[in-house]
Amino acid sequence: MTGPDDPVLDALRPWLKPGGAGHVLLAVSGGPDSTALMYAAASLRPTSPLLVATIDHGLRPDAAAEAEAVGRAAHALGLPHAVLCWRGDKPITGLQDAARAARYRLLADHAAQAGADLVLTAHTRDDQAETVLMRLAAGSALAGLAGMRPERQLAPGLRLGRPFLGLDKTALVGWCEARGIPFVRDPSNTNPLFARARLRAAAKALAAEGLTSTRLARLAERAARDEAALRQAAQCALLDIRLSAPDGGMRLDGLRLRDLPEAVALRCIDLAIEAAGGSGHRLERLEALVFTHLLPALRAGTTMRRTLAGLVIGVDARGILIFSPAPPRKNAGPASPTTGLLGNGDPPAYIGDA
Template sequence: MTGADDPVLAALRPWLRPGRAKTILLAVSGGPDSRALLHASAALRPAVPLAVATVDHGLRAEAADEAAAVGRAATGLGLPHAVLAWRGAKPASGLQDAARTARYRLLTDHAALLGADLVLTAHTRDDQAETVLMRLAAGSAPAGLAGMRPERELAPGLRLGRPFLGLGKAALVGWCEAQGIPFVRDPSNADGRYARARLRSVAAALAAEGLTSTRLARLAARAARDDEALRQATGEALDRMLLPAQGGTVRLDGTALSRLPEAVALRCVDRAIDRAGGNGHRLERLEALVLDVLLPALRLGRPMRRTLAGLIVSADAAGTVTLLCAPPRKNAGPAAPATGLLGNEDPPAYIGDA
């Protein structure tokens, strides 16, 4: 099971090469994608130490037995295994997002305990396509349409990798079946209460119209490429226009800001908000502030003043933009979710995520 023509092993092999990581933690559930990750990793017999963890969200009675089955398989392959339980009260709404947050927190904590510097999950091209569709439905900017990245930072000194992001789920199911590897299917992945499951139910109809997982994944790759160029342009532009801070404020050269392409100007203000300690804000509100108020005021040499993300954003007649913390408001309520401009690099969750 180490043939060079095996697409599953070929996708995984670069992640297990010597020097890639000191210790690798495999995030494995009972599903076919995860079980392929487990057995393929063991088959390649890397020099780097491997460990296995299964997150039990405590949401299904069968989950404990499934985690135990993964443990037996891992032990049989000579790999240490741990069950990471998500304990405590579960939210009445936003359950899957909360489950995703808990999963990555548990994996991060366990990786730290092991001294692991790389966590591998088994997200597939189908997961990527569903993520892109969910972002599209939510009105995301191109950064969101870039979907999941093959690799990103999970915590300082810890990377998250997705070696199967270029493979369709069917390939992994077929691989497990050909190897006689048992797997389970999480019923929550077909639960119509969740947006990801609803999109999965219409995948065949979308594919018949040409909106295949391959094309959606290609869209994500193109959006990621463009997003990286915009990130670089934004960093360089912001470095040029930052003015010396005064009294804890962030100050920008508004004349330079007004000459930027709008996509870059939006991102510069977004980063400036982050530097100034702003809280969550929606992309639509950022666009309304920057495109409809701030840039026109700067181009006309008129002062302006607005609030966004807990900050006062103002421009004077000389073209200096200032961001400073606004006085706290009574009964302000919770902060809005973070802007979708830069894109959430995690997939919208479903319980069966590896």
């Protein structure tokens, strides 16, 4: 049942290769995907110690019992288990995004306490397809359409890995069923109040039109590849057009910025804003700054002054871009999410099957 051609073990094995310095924390909700992750990891007997954590969001009466069931299964496999509770008030709107942020925060904190340097989740190709569709509906740029990354930094010294992004959920369900491994199904996964649940309900109709999980995952791979190339080009351009400033601030040669491809110039300004200490801006506002005001001013040889992300961004008569802190605004509300560029860092995703 665990031969060398096992796709679940084959996908997971590279993440548990010998030589890992720290512990590996498995995020397990009790659903089929994350349950397969836990049992498959235990069967591979890695040299790095395995830990298991379950998030109890406190949103469903059955959640505590499900977390306890994961704990019993983990202990039967000889794996330490912890239940991490999301405490405090819950938002009325944006609940799933808030729950996602809480999950990652709880996992990162627990990993730091336990000495883990790698967190593994059980996101599948189906989850990736849903993420791409949600980003498409939101009008995202390439970074959003790139979906979830197979690996990213969750916190300093802590990686987040998603070994099953190339597998369909049915493969993990079948893997558990073939071995008689019990799992639960989270009712929120079919609750039409949530966008992901509505997309799951529409999956069959979308696939009939060609929007299969395989094709959407392929789109994510291509978007990630192209976004990485544009980002690298922007990083090189920023180094090339940055000017020295007596106060150590951010100054750019706007005339050279003007001649860059617009997609690179957009990302270059985003990187410059980040380097200048700015934060809290949406893609639409960044695009308005660059395409409606900044580039036209540089092409016309006129001056410009706008505020964005807590910065004043100006173009002087010489075509030099100057980034400086904006004065505090009265009655300013909370900052908008940063672009990340241009997909808010890591897109909304779920730990295991939550």
